[in-house]
Amino acid sequence: MARKTKPWDTASQLDTPARIALYLEAAFDDGNPALIAAAIGDAARAYGMTRLAKDTGLAREALYRALSEDGNPEITTVLKVLSVFGLRLSAVESEAAV
Numbered sequence: 001m002a003r004k005t006k007p008w009d010t011a012s013q014l015d016t017p018a019r020i021a022l023y024l025e026a027a028f029d030d031g032n033p034a035l036i037a038a039a040i041g042d043a044a045r046a047y048g049m050t051r052l053a054k055d056t057g058l059a060r061e062a063l064y065r066a067l068s069e070d071g072n073p074e075i076t077t078v079l080k081v082l083s084v085f086g087l088r089l090s091a092v093e094s095e096a097a098v
Helices: 017-030 033-047 049-056 060-066 075-084
Strands: none
Touching: 017 033, 033 049, 033 060, 033 075, 049 060, 049 075, 060 075
């Protein structure tokens, strides 16, 4: 008997600010800008793009474009989105620092 599967949607697991924060922290630790934009995009989809557009004052289409894997969001977009999630961007010393 064949197993039925369904596509995995990361956004379905990002249902609390704490989960969003951990997910984004892992993306930032990786350091890949495309991965970071896509991870913020996943969190945005979990929040709801229409709601996010309203809460940030940014156009929904612009959010989709900027927060895609191929997107290149401006820092103001990232900060607005993180703020709506109840998060803030901060800098910490890396272990590789001299």
